[in-house]
Amino acid sequence: MQQRSIVRLGVPLAVAALALSACGSRGGDNGSSGGSSGGGGSTKTVKIGVIAPLSGDLSALGKGIQHSVELAVKEANANNTVPGWKLEVEPVDDEAKADVGKNAATKLAADDQVVGVVGDLNSSVSQQTQPIFAAANITQISPANTNPSLTIGADSASPKRTYKTYFRTCTTDAVQGPFAAQYLLAQGIKQVATINDKKTYGQGLVNAFTTEFKKGGGTITGAFTINPDESNYQTVVSQAAATSPKAVYYGGEYPQAGPLSQQMKAAGLNVPLMGGDGIYDPQYIKLAGAKSDGDLATSVGAPTESTDAGKKFLASYQAAGYAEPAAAYGGYSYDAANAIIAALKTSLSGASDVKSARQATVDAVGKVSFDGVTGKVAFDEYGDTTSKILTVYKVTSGAWAADKTDEFK
Numbered sequence: 437m438q439q440r441s442i443v444r445l446g447v448p449l450a451v452a453a454l455a456l457s458a459c460g461s462r463g464g465d466n467g468s469s470g471g472s473s474g475g476g477g478s479t480k481t482v483k484i485g486v487i488a489p490l491s492g493d494l495s496a497l498g499k500g501i502q503h504s505v506e507l508a509v510k511e512a513n514a515n516n517t518v519p520g521w522k523l524e525v526e527p528v529d530d531e532a533k534a535d536v537g538k539n540a541a542t543k544l545a546a547d548d549q550v551v552g553v554v555g556d557l558n559s560s561v562s563q564q565t566q567p568i569f570a571a572a573n574i575t576q577i578s579p580a581n582t583n584p585s586l587t588i589g590a591d592s593a594s595p596k597r598t599y600k601t602y603f604r605t606c607t608t609d610a611v612q613g614p615f616a617a618q619y620l621l622a623q624g625i626k627q628v629a630t631i632n633d634k635k636t637y638g639q640g641l642v643n644a645f646t647t648e649f650k651k652g653g654g655t656i657t658g659a660f661t662i663n664p665d666e667s668n669y670q671t672v673v674s675q676a677a678a679t680s681p682k683a684v685y686y687g688g689e690y691p692q693a694g695p696l697s698q699q700m701k702a703a704g705l706n707v708p709l710m711g712g713d714g715i716y717d718p719q720y721i722k723l724a725g726a727k728s729d730g731d732l733a734t735s736v737g738a739p740t741e742s743t744d745a746g747k748k749f750l751a752s753y754q755a756a757g758y759a760e761p762a763a764a765y766g767g768y769s770y771d772a773a774n775a776i777i778a779a780l781k782t783s784l785s786g787a788s789d790v791k792s793a794r795q796a797t798v799d800a801v802g803k804v805s806f807d808g809v810t811g812k813v814a815f816d817e818y819g820d821t822t823s824k825i826l827t828v829y830k831v832t833s834g835a836w837a838a839d840k841t842d843e844f845k
Contacts (some may be wrong), residue, residue, distance in 0.1 A: 482790050483524045484509060484776055485544040485574075486769075487555035487565065489532035493691040496719055497557055500763030501579060502527045505554050507749075507756055508773035518780045526550060530561050537561035538568065545572040548791045551783075552577070552776035552801070554769055559583035560636040562602075570599040573794035575776060575801050578604040579768030582612055582713065582736070583640045587818040595818060601798050603819040605768045605775070605810060606736040607826065609637070611844045612712050613644025615826045616734045619840065620683055620710065621652045629657045629681035631672060631688075631696070633664040638687030641712045645685050657681045662692060669696050670703065677705040683732075689714035694723020701727040708732050716764050716829055716836065724831075731831045732839075737810040738825050739838045740767040749809045771808035778804045 486505050488498035502525070509523045528544060530537035537556055544550050545568050552575035556562045559581045566586065569576040578586075581604050588595035592610070620628060630646060632638035646656055657679035660672045673696070676684060684700065686693050686709055693715040700709060709724075710732035721728055740746035740762070749770055753762050762770075779800035780793075787793040805814040814822045827841040 479520060479522050480789075481524055481549055482518070482521050482551050482780065482784065483526045483547065483549045484773060485547075485550050485553035485555070486525060486527040487530050487537065487540050487544065487553055487561075488527075488557045490527060490529040492531050494532045494557060494689065496717060496760065497580070497763050497765060498529075498532075499758075499760035500766045501554065501557065501769040503756070503758040503760060504579075504753065504762055504766040504769035505773040506758075507753055508770050508777060510756065511752070512774075512777045517777055518784055521780070521784055523777070523780075524549075530556055530558075530565075532558050532561065534558075534561050534564045538564040541565035541568040545569060545574060548789070550574060551780065551790050551794055551797050554579060554772045554776070556581065557765070558635075558637060559586060559640070562586055563636065566599045566602050570601045573798060574601060575779070575794070575798050576602050577772035577775060577801070578602075578606070579765040579772045580604075580606055580713070582606060582609045583636050584608045584610040584644075585640075587820045597818045600819075603772075603775070603801060603815050605772045605808075605813060605821050606713070606765070607821055607824055607844075609641045609644045609712065611824055612734050612736065612826060613641050613646075614648035615842075615844050616685065616710055616712070616732075616828070617645050617648035617652060617654065619732075619734075619828050620685075621649065621654055625682045625708075626654045627657050627680065627682045628654060628685050629660065629676040629679050629683075630685045631660045631662060631676065632686070633688035633692055634661050635664065635688065637689075637712075637714060640687070641714075642685065642687035645687075649685075662688075662696070664688065664692050667692075667695055669699050673699050673703050673705060676700075677703060681707060683708045683710055686711040686715065690717045690720035690723065694720045694725075694728075697724040697728050697731055701725075710734075713764060718836070721831055721834060721836070726834070728831045729833065733829045733836070735764060735827055735829060736825070737767065737823065737827065738841050739827055740809060742838070742841070743809070743811075745807065745809045767809040771810050771813045774806070774808060775801055775804045775813055778806060 528540040713735040716733040783796035
């Protein structure tokens with residue numbers, strides 16, 4: 437299922453451009469001609485990598501990430517945003533697996549034309565890819581990683597930036613989990629059972645939720661885990677039901693959360709299942725079935741379709757004719773790619789090759805500030821987004837519907 441996609445736009449390069457006077461130059465005789473040089477000189481190639489699950493259970497999210505980056509690059513080439521340079525997208529499949537992601541990152545890092553990367557989807561995968569990109573001075577911007585430790589380190593009481601090359605356009609579980617806790621408490625739900633998939637993302641999300649829920653007067657009736665490689669959750673459902681919760685908070689992703697909700701309702705545990713952005717996908721509802729109405733999910737930012745910039749992005753995405761939808765992280769991926777592109781206007785100005793411009797790109801990304809699809813795109817001293825807008829979505833009549841959008845306080 438892995439699809440290799442390279443955006444090709446613009447006019448064919450002149451023969452004179454084939455002088456290949458600098459590392460990274462590519463001629464038009466190989467069919468990869470791209471954006472105009474804008475001044476009649478040579479056009480050199482710079483690549484933005486995408487590292488995400490392009491196959492497997494989470495490929496619906498990964499493909500949305502890939503195509504959203506492709507759209508940003510397509511528009512940048514058409515507008516000659518980085519004069520003298522043609523941008524290309526280099527997608528690699530991490531299969532949502534840490535070991536596969538490590539190999540994928542090594543492949544991208546070995547390509548001297550790669551200056552920045554959008555990805556990974558999973559925090560557990562980024563834990564393996566961060567040091568590889570850092571060693572190569574390649575900017576990495578995740579549109580979806582929410583585990584706080586990726587930016588501030590393992591000790592939240594003494595935050596320390598882990599990798600200077602790492603940024604993210606989404607907010608973190610340190611915000612998302614407590615936002616969910618505050619929402620349930622405001623609904624009068626004060627007894628909740630928690631379940632997580634024992635992965636970095638799921639555990640972190642539940643931990644952040646639990647701390648805030650207890651602080652607000654809530655009670656965790658029971659804390660349980662599942663094995664994500666299994667599909668029968670009857671044992672944990674029975675254990676959770678015995679604690680009489682008013683809701684179940686799940687830390688994990690939709691391939692497991694959907695069947696878990698379905699099995700909860702089938703066993704008579706008719707309470708809402710709530711999760712984070714990992715379950716906010718149409719696939720969740722397909723897996724959970726008709727009784728998932730009332731289930732809840734948080735996701736970072738405001739609904740894409742609720743802002744003028746978001747509507748424009750979705751219209752452009754649809755017009756581009758991609759086979760898969762932008763999904764939950766399309767807007768964040770588009771903003772991440774545009775943050776790299778904005779930085780390239782500075783870092784590639786006067787640069788003779790891509791590799792020597794990598795450090796300048798990292799420095800420039802840290803200073804970007806623009807209004808994107810998901811709101812203000814800017815990063816703090818740790819590489820985290822400065823935006824703390826989140827939304828609670830509820831399954832209503834078989835589809836996700838925004839229920840509350842607010843800034844976390």
